[in-house]
Amino acid sequence: DGGITQSPKYLFRKEGQNVTLSCEQNLNHDAMYWYRQDPGQGLRLIYYSQIVNDFQKGDIAEGYSVSREKKESFPLTVTSAQKNPTAFYLCASRSKAFGSGTRLTVV
Amino acid sequence: AQSVSQHNHHVILSEAASLELGCNYSYGGTVNLFWYVQYPGQHLQLLLKYFSGDPLVKGIKGFEAEFIKSKFSFNLRKPSVQWSDTAEYFCAVSPISGTYKYIFGTGTRLKVLA
Numbered sequence: 001d002g003g004i005t006q007s008p009k010y011l012f013r014k015e016g017q018n019v020t021l022s023c024e025q026n027l028n029h030d031a032m033y034w035y036r037q038d039p040g041q042g043l044r045l046i047y048y049s050q051i052v053n054d055f056q057k058g059d060i061a062e063g064y065s066v067s068r069e070k071k072e073s074f075p076l077t078v079t080s081a082q083k084n085p086t087a088f089y090l091c092a093s094r095s096k097a098f099g100s101g102t103r104l105t106v107v
Numbered sequence: 108a109q110s111v112s113q114h115n116h117h118v119i120l121s122e123a124a125s126l127e128l129g130c131n132y133s134y135g136g137t138v139n140l141f142w143y144v145q146y147p148g149q150h151l152q153l154l155l156k157y158f159s160g161d162p163l164v165k166g167i168k169g170f171e172a173e174f175i176k177s178k179f180s181f182n183l184r185k186p187s188v189q190w191s192d193t194a195e196y197f198c199a200v201s202p203i204s205g206t207y208k209y210i211f212g213t214g215t216r217l218k219v220l221a
Contacts, residue, residue, distance in 0.1 A: 033150050037201070037209065042141050042153035050148075058150070090209055092151065098211050 003027065006091050006099035013078070013085065013106050021076045021102045023091035031094040032074040036060060036087045043090060049074055078104060109134045111198055113212035120188050121220050128183040128215050130172075130198035138200040140181040142172055145214075146194045154196075157181065158203075168192070190221045 004025045013019040025032065031050050035043040045058030049068040063082025068074055078085045086106050091099040114129045132138065142154040155166025162174040172183045181198060198212040 031148070035151065040158065042156050043143070043151055043209075045150050048150055088209070094148075098209070101209055 004091055004093060004097050004099040006089075006102050008102060009100065011102055011104045013104060015106055016080045018077055018079050019085075019104065021078065021089055021091075021104070023074045023076065023099055024072055025074075025093050025097065026072060027093055027097055028071070029093035029097065030071070032068070033092045034058070034064075034066065034074070034076045035090045035092065037090065038087050046076065046089075109210055111200055111210050111212040113196075113198055113215050115215045116213070117216050117218070119218045119220065122190055123187050124219075126183070126185040126188045126192070126217070128196055128198075128217075130181045130183065130212055132179050132181070132198075132200045132210070134179075134200060134202065134210070137203050139203055140172075140174060141199040141201070142166065142170070142181070142183050143197045143199060144194045145197065151197065154183070188217075188219050190219050193217060193219045 007022045033048040034046040036046055037043050044060050046060055046064050047055055047058050047066040049055035052068055052071050055066050055068050063079055065077045085104055089102045111132045140157040143151045144154050145151050154170050155164050155172055157164045157174045165171045170185050172181055174181050194217060196215045196217060200210050
């Protein structure tokens with residue numbers, strides 16, 4: 001089945017640690033996106049990539065980094081610089097394709 | 108099963124026509140409700156959201172939606188569409204407690220003819 005796979009579903013991180021969220025797609029889509037959702041808010045764009053080896057900052061990119069070495073993969077690293085990383089993270093590719101999300105909690 | 112249904116997959120309207128896009132959800136608890144828009148080649152943008160209070164919610168760009176709890180519906184409306192509203196529209200729900208998840212509808216592709 002084609003789709004977007006995010007892993008893990010739940011992730012716990014200690015303060016000061018970097019952590020990487022995985023997003024893989026087998027839809028052959030060029031564009032991929034990372035969003036974040038906090039309680040009481042809608043999705044906000046963190047980073048996006050329109051093509052391999054290229055990516056752009058979204059509205060809330062500070063404290064995050066991404067890479068796009070392969071078309072299928074768009075991992076998101078939440079760095080220790082992200083002051084409030086506890087949130088729900090959603091990966092998507094163009095139109096209609098969404099992952100199931102990763103819930104990150106800082107402990 | 109938890110799901111979001113958008114019954115209109117493709118809608119074509121002329122400019123100035125009124126728009127209503129249907130959204131029904133199935134979930135056994137209280138949810139937050141959202142409408143997102145995705146313009147060609149762009150990311151999702153939040154149009155409006157409902158958490159509580161007045162069931163008639165006004166969003167950006169003249170859009171509004173009404174939450175009808177008894178019908179599990181959250182239909183999106185706009186009195187007069189413009190060519191620039193051509194985009195794909197997604198309804199989504201997110202439970203307010205328990206497992207954190209986001210459930211999207213399949214989307215409605217709107218084309219507005221100039």
